[in-house]
Amino acid sequence: MKLYTPVERPTDCPCIDYSHRLMLLGSCFATNIGTRLQEAKFCCDVNPYGVLYNPLSISMALREMLSGKVYVPDDLYLHQGLWHSAMHHGDFSHVSSEEALRQINDRLRRAASEMDRLDFLLLTWGTAWVYEDKETGRVVGNCHKLPEKCFQRRRLSVAEIVNDGVSLFSGLLARNERLQVVLTVSPIRHVRDGLHDNQLSKATLLLAAEQIAEAFPRRVFYFPTYELLLDELRDYRFYADDLVHPSEVAVQYVWERFTEWCLASETDKVMRECEQIHKDLSHKPLHPDSEEYKRFLGQILLKIDRLNGKYPYLDFQNERKLCLTRLNK
Structure with missing residues (x-):
């Protein structure tokens, strides 16, 4: 009995391995997948501006990284006791403008230093x-709860997204000849836009992604995250309680498809060992001061040493530090 409609594997898929450097930008779904890549010890930078939702804001973030943008006080505004950047998620907002700028520029500097060394860029729209700021006419990445009267809300056209994307990638791919881009559309439902408007929005993104991928064969790929949730899973059981975000099971399902289709086969064994170390360290001991738990931590350190001996490019600095802290060393 056929119980679901399978999504076909894309004919062109990237082949990512541990030698590659990655950056993910976009919606919180990019953070979900990026976190898993980091836990599996891929060299991966995730959302240096925080979560961004629309293609133009993601594009602008990339342009700022490429241009060496440095944020100054005039780039911030004060609202409800916090200093905000219209380009950044609220995680960067702060009661002190100096601290907000420090966080923004430190993070931007680290991300910008990676741009010319990247092998893969994964963008999730x-x-x-x-929302366009009525004073500046600029599309904002985050409204930070400013009154609606400050913004003009509109839907981007396919042509706008495609023209902007082609312009961006033409320069980016020429600058970094080994870079490949993976585009995907987030399955998260933007119900505040209304269900019909959400569908129009997703359709716009899908059409734009297809046209951009066609403009850059073998350099820009489309990964069917949206279709995996909407077609293969297609059930509210695979959404969180808010019926908007994918459930943890759904995220894991898409992650497994991503690893199957986009990661080199030889990465599988290393990934499983890295994931086991992460799982072991997430374990909450009943008796953290016991000799048994100390032996358990010692075994984790041995696993880390063994993996680092085979794969010296894997960064276990945080895990090693956590083990030693728990061992009181």
């Missing part, structure tokens, strides 16, 4: 609906 969430919505084609944007």
Whole structure:
């Protein structure tokens, strides 16, 4: 009995391995997949601006990284006691403008230093609906709860997204000849836009992604995250309680498809060992001061040493430090 419609594997898939450097930008779904890549010890930078939802804001973030942008006080505004950047997620907002700028520029500097060394750029678009600041005419990455009267809300056209994407990638791919880009559309439902408007938005993103991928064969790929949830899973059981975000099971399902289709086969064994170390360290001991738990931590350190001996490029600095802290060393 056929119980679901399978999504076909894309004919062109990237082949990512541990020698590659990656960056993920976009919606919180990019963070979900990026976190798993980091836990598996891939060299991976995730959302240096925080979560961004629309293609133009993601594009602008990349342009700022490429241009060496440095944020100054005039780039921030004060609202509800916090200093905000219209380009950044609220994680970067702060009561002190100096601290907000320090966090923004430190993070931007680290991300910018990676741009010319990247092998893969994974972009997850969430919505084609944007908010334009009425004073500046610029599309904002985050409204930070400013009154609606400050913004003009509109839906991007396919042509706008494609023209911007082609312009961006033409320069980016010429600058870094080994770079490949993976585009995907987030399955997160933007129900505040209304269900019909959400569908129009997703359709706009899908059409734009297809056209951009066609413009850069073998350099820009489309990964069917949206289709995996909407077609293969297609059930509210695979959404969180808010019926908007994918459940943990759904995220894991897409992650497994991503590893199957986009990661080199030889990465599988290393990934499983890295994931086991992460799982072991997430374990909450009943008696953290016991000799048994100390032996357990010692075994984790031995696993780390063995893996680092085979794969010296894997970064276990945080895990090693955590083990030693728990061992009181």
